[in-house]
Amino acid sequence: MPVPDNHIVAMPPPFEEPPYPADVFAGQTVLVSGGGTGMGLAMARAFAQGGAQVAVMGRSLEKAQEGAGKIATLGVRVHAMSCDVRLPDQVAAAFDEAEAVLGPVTLLANNAGANFPVLAEDISVNAWNAVTRIAIDGTFLCSTEFARRLIARGQGGAIVNNSAQYIWTGFPGDAHSAAAKTAQATMTRKMAREWAPYGIRVNAIAAGFFPHETSTAGRREGGTEVLQNMIPAGRTGSIHEFGWLSAMTCTPFFVALTGQVILQDGGESLRRSLMMPDYVPPRERAEGPWGWR
Amino acid sequence: MGWLAGKTIRLVGESSAIAAALKAQGAALVAEGDCDVLVHVAAPQPARPVHELSHAEWRAALDAGLDQRFLQTRDFAAARRSAGKGGAVVYVGAPEQALGSDQAAAAGALINLTKTLGVEWARDGIRVNSVLTFDQGETLGNLVAYLASDYAAYVTGAVMGVGLDDG
Known part of the structure; x- marks a missing residue:
C-alpha cells in the first residue's frame, strides 16, 4: 500500500551533499569490514566523501574489489583485501596489508555481518556460528587489533559499529542476529569506556531497514516499494544517510561522542498500538506471503 | 554548506554551545512565532534528597x-500541522540518573515521551529526539544541530547521550 499523499515524509539531502567537508578525514585511513557491498559500501563511500583513504575488507576478494572500484570514483585511494574476520591471524594480516599500502588505520567501521530469516529450531550449529561469530568475534578481533596498534603509536581514533534496530526488542524469526547485534551494541559501550583514556572513541548505529541489492527484502519480487508504508517515517532508509551518520560519529564534529548507540530506523522499532495485526508466529509466517521458505 | 540553512x-x-552550533549551521534563531524546529533545553537542577x-x-x-x-511541543506540532509542514523537536537535559529523584522521574517520562511522539507524529513529518547528557560543549551543540537538520531525516524517537557517563 502506498503512503497516502497527505502524509509528510521527511527526506535527507542528496548523496552529493554530505554533512561534512571533503577533507574532514584527510590524511586518515578507514578500514571497513564487509565494505564491498550493501551497508558496508555505504559506510565506505561516506568516509571517502570526507577524504579518507579506504581499506575495503571482504570475505570475497572479488566483492571487495568491486566495491573498491565504486569507492575510488569518489577520488580517494582504495585498497581491497580478503579477510575472514573470525580468524585473528587473517585480521592481523589485513591490518598489516592495509597499513603497508595506505598508511596507519585510524578509523574502523565494523560492518561485516551475515543475516537471514530462519526459525530458531532450524538454525544449524554452522549457521549459528557464522552469524554470531562474524558480528561478535569479528567486532572483537578487528576492534582490538585496531586499538592495540593505535595505543602502541600513541594515536587516537574512532570506531563505528553497524548494529540493528531490533537489539532492544528481540527479533523473532532471526534469533542468531538478534543475539549477535545486541552483543555488538553492548561491547560498544564497554570498549568505549576501556579505550577512552587512549583517545579512541567507539559508537554504534542501531540501523533500521536500508534496502540494497544484497538485503533479503531487496530480492523480493516487486522490490521494496511495498515496505514503505510499514515504517512510521513513511519510507525505508536511504542507504547514504546511514553511511553519513556512521561517518559523522567519527568526525571532529562529534569529538566527545563515545559509548553511544544511536537509533536510525524511521521509528520502525517503536511501533506499538492498541490495535495491531494478529500475532503470527514465525513458524506460520515462514510459509506465508512474508515468509522465506 | 550549512545543515540548517534556511x-x-x-x-x-540556555545553552551557549547549542545556540552557537545552530547559528554556525545556518539556522535563524527566533524567540517566538512560527519555527521549523523546537529545541528545548532544561537547566540542571540541584539534586536534593x-x-x-x-510536594510543591x-x-x-x-x-x-x-x-x-510536552505542552510546548504539542503547540509546536499543532502549528506545523496547520501549516502543512514537517518539523523537528530536540529535547536536551541531564542524564536520567544524574540528579535527584524528581529529575529521574521527569527524564524517564521524557524518554518514553520522545519514543512515543516520534512515532505518533511520524507521518506529519515531525521528528522527536532527545539528548540527555552532562556534556555542555561543542559535541552537544553539533549533535543537536544534526538532529534538527534534514540529515537526521530517518532519526526519530531516538534517545542518546554524548559521553561515557550519560547512561
Missing part, C-alpha cells in the same frame, strides 16, 4: 522537566 529554530532554555522535597517542589521539577516540555 531553517528557523526556537531555542527554549527526595524525602526532603515538598516535586511538582515544580516535574513541571519544568516534563509538563512544560
